[in-house]
Amino acid sequence: MNYTFDWSVLWTGQSGQWLLQGLAVTLQLSALAWVLAVVLGIVAGALRTVPFRPLRWGATGYVEFFRNVPLLVWMFFWYFGVPPLLPRVAQDWLYDHGAEFWAGTIALGVYHGARMSEVIRSGIGAIPRTQFEASLAMGLTTFQAYRLVILPVALRLIVPPGTSESLNLLKNSSVALTISVAELTFQTRQIETYTAKAIEALTAGTLIYLALCLSIATIMARLERHYAIPGLISRTKAG
Amino acid sequence: MKRMLALMLTLAVALTAAPALAQDTLDKIKSTGVLTIGTRTGSPPFAYVNKANQWVGFSIDLVETLIKPEVETAVGKAIKIEKKESTPPTRIPLLSSNAVDLIAGTMTDTPQRRESVDFSLTFFYTGAQFMVKKGSPIKSVNDIAGKRIATQQGSTNEKILREKYPQAQLRAFPDQPAAFQALLQGQADAYTNDGIQLYGLKAKAPKPDDWDVVGDFYSEEPYGMAMRKGDAKFKTVVDAGLRKGLEGGKYFEIYDKWFGPKGELPYPMTPQVRAYLLKQIGK
DSSP states (O other): OOOOOOGGGGTSTTHHHHHHHHHHHHHHHHHHHHHHHHHHHHHHHHHTTSSOHHHHHHHHHHHHHHHTSOHHHHHHIIIIISGGGSOHHHHHHHHHTTHHHHHHHHHHHHHHHHHHHHHHHHHHHTSOHHHHHHHHHTTOOHHHHIIIIIHHHHHHHTHHHHHHHHHHHHHHGGGGGGGTOOOHHHHHHHHHHHHOOHHHHHHHHHHHHHHHHHHHHHHHHHHHHHHOOTTTSOOOTTO | OHHHHHHHHHHHHHHHHHHHHOOOHHHHHHHHOEEEEEEOSEETTTEEEOTTSOEEOHHHHHIIIIIHHHHHHHHTSOOEEEEEEOOTTTHHHHHHTTSOSEEOSSOBOOTTGGGTEEEOSOOEEEEEEEEEETTOSOOSGGGOTTSEEEEETTOHHHHHHHHHOTTSEEEEESSHHHHHHHHHHTSOSEEEEEHHHHHHHHHHSSSGGGEEEESOOSSEEEEOOEEETTOHHHHHHHHHHHHHHHHHSHHHHHHHHHHSTTSSSOOOOOHHHHHHHHHHTTO
């Protein structure tokens, strides 16, 4: 092989600092987008199951529209397509205050909101209809039934696929580099173009993403066990 | 246990034996019959997709007219040229991973890059400038503090601005079309790239008169074709092709085709650049 390894490029010079800055941006981007995605996901997922047709259609429209277009296209849409529609003053202010970060957050959040809503909808669908009927019989409105009875159980049911979608969101945050957001993957490429050591730089990025995702998965598993309702889902002893 | 040991020993032998199987570039071209080049798709007039949807350009022509015959003589048979897209962040990895054999686009020859790749003779000479909207207050590299400057990630321009002018707010995009779009729409106040490429973009912009290329060269950018490091035989062939073109005049014909008065982008060659190019081959 003509390639000489030089792992010191990862901590000499500015590489370490860049990796940390990239990590910080990735975490901020993912956290904000995750909150947006979960909120949109719960609203859209629940609305797809209510008896009221216009709300169902609205939610279905949102889901099908946003999840069937690649995320990369959405990144360009929110960064290049939306700002020109705003008044010039708003545009200038936005460009000076991290337009690319917010475009990336919204693109990521709305896209994953659509995907999250399907996960939540399946959780709601797994709850017997009798629960809903019993809530109504007790005098709760539809909204109260969802808020107090259906959603608490549904959210517990969907922790595994929900975790999977959340990890997807974290990994998809790297697509934001196409609109110049300086997140982790951008910084690994930066290291690679400055030092020409592609394998070392990409290994660093890989290990950091791996560590992040494994930690999040572990935390979610703990949360699942902590909030599980005894007897609700059959679990094997090995858990 | 024994099987595990045998497997690991086999793997160890296979991995250490690998270097002995590595071919040099000319052998690879001879066996596959293809010279794969990494080139740009959005950098007129060096390498771009034109209105007729053809992938053409000055750098591509240099390869097809000057380098290809030389390679064919060296391997003793006809070869095909295959083009793959390469951008500043991807070009060196594409070369090291053997996905392409030659980078023929807009790559600046720098001492730092020479640590990772070999460069051919310089085939073009330009410098870094800025493209701004007409009437912009930015007139040179000294005016960029606090301004949003679009760059291509991985380019020499980005590196220089980042190191020497940290007060400028850089927005690094993966490739030229996205960076130019940011300038067009106002996400960036200026776009920095090599002067000749800025002129190329300006000519192809929807309203060319809205844009100005400003500033003295804040860096010198000699373009070379990049090859894998240490491949002396291939470098000799590529350099021979360029040398023959410069000596015989074919290079200047191709230059005229793209940069002459009737070319895609009229950009007369200054006497200094002409002397520099000829001095490389000892004239």
